[in-house]
Amino acid sequence: MTLAQLQSFVLVARHGSVKAAAAELEVTEPAVSVAVSALKKELGDELFVRSGRGIALTPGGRRLAALATEILGLAEQARRSVAESGGESRRLSVLATPLVAEHIGPLIELFTARDDGLELTVTSAASGSFVEALEHRRADIALGPAPSGATSIAAAPFLRCRFIVVAAPSHPLASGRAIAPASLAGERWLVGPPELDPGEATGSFFARNPGLAPEQISTYSSGAAAVAAAVAGEGIMLVLSHAVVDEVRRRQLVRLDVRGTPIIEMWHASTLGLGRALPAALALQRFATTPEATQAISSGRAGAVSSQIRPKVHVTLWQSVAQRGG
Known part of the structure; x- marks a missing residue:
């Protein structure tokens, strides 16, 4: 054999x-x-x-x-x-959903700054691929929704996220109260790459409200690009509240009071667990749960990765071409 x-x-x-x-x-x-x-x-x-x-x-x-x-x-x-014992750099492969990959730059910066001998790669994929990727060791750690139904995976929660619906201040529903999700059926929804992930807040929101037609969804190359489109009045979006703090403060965006929101989602750091996962993966899993890491993500801007660690961190985002619906 x-x-x-x-x-x-x-x-x-x-x-x-x-x-x-x-x-x-x-x-x-x-x-x-x-x-x-x-x-x-x-x-x-x-x-x-x-x-x-x-x-x-x-x-x-x-x-x-x-x-x-x-x-x-x-x-x-x-x-x-x-x-590694022969002097090669230690490598750590991180898998994250596109949304999470766009927001973990500050966390990765802090973690890699503590270890000069670590080379880290971040690749994005849908949350449904986490279990297989970890079990087949194509990834050392996965960041995003907790894998379901896999006893072989050890998942540690590291960030409690609030998702809100936002639009430009000129939107007709900007001053509405207790807006029913069904009232948004004719709206153009703006989302980041690549498609709606049923394991994340936006995908699950649409799954719970099937009346929101898929043809009214415009997909952008990143969450930041979708936010810019929302500021320009091109549609509405369900977005991480801390990702639009500045836009809301400047009144470039307003929160729509939609029933069932804000949506709370917990992000997890998942590995094969003690004895099976690489020490660096377990170290990142532990670090992600610290107040220092939480503060870094919550206060950082999407996509921010310092040039200081760019030689050691490689990020691959499988992006969709923007579909600007008519």
Whole structure:
């Protein structure tokens, strides 16, 4: 049994397809089939059977998929530990939703300033991908909504967020009271990238109020761009209250008194937990829960990352092209 064979099987199990597994590995389909066949022969189990257009794992296949994921993760952890012992920079991979990634700059600055030997990468993705990314060790820590239904993940709350609905002062509902969400059905909603995440406040708000038509949603390259559009009177948005403190103080935006708002959302720092997560991931998880980190995020501006740490921190935001509805 080899790591390459286990990797092939894990990808087949994840994608439900030999073709998709081969594409991710950048090898031929026969190469993946040979690797999986070797595992079947050694373990004496079919591991999966054809089911419609996909596959269905056997009981043995399900057990192997879980164990193989852990084995591959430990192998990666061993590789990184040996590399670090040889003088290479320690690396930490952070996964966050696009919204969270846009606001954690001050937290990341403070954390990395304490450790010159740490190289940190921030990548954004939907919250639904957190569990798989952590379990398959494609990320060391995830910041955003707490993963649900995953006993393998240890999530620590680090920020209590308030989301409010805002609009330009000239908006017809600016002076309204106890506005029913249904009254906003004809409004143009402004959101940041990439799409509505059901795990976050805006996505869950629309899910609870299906009368708010999706065609009235304009997606911008960032939350800050959506705020600028709201200031220009191009629509309304559900936004982090601390992200628009200056705009509200200057009366560039006003809060709409919509029933059910403000919406409270808790952000969590999630890892594989003690004994499985990298020490740097556990350190960031602990630091995120400190008053110092909370204050830094709450008082910082969206997207702010100091040039002092740019060489050590790499941020990847999967942005959507702005859709400026008519």
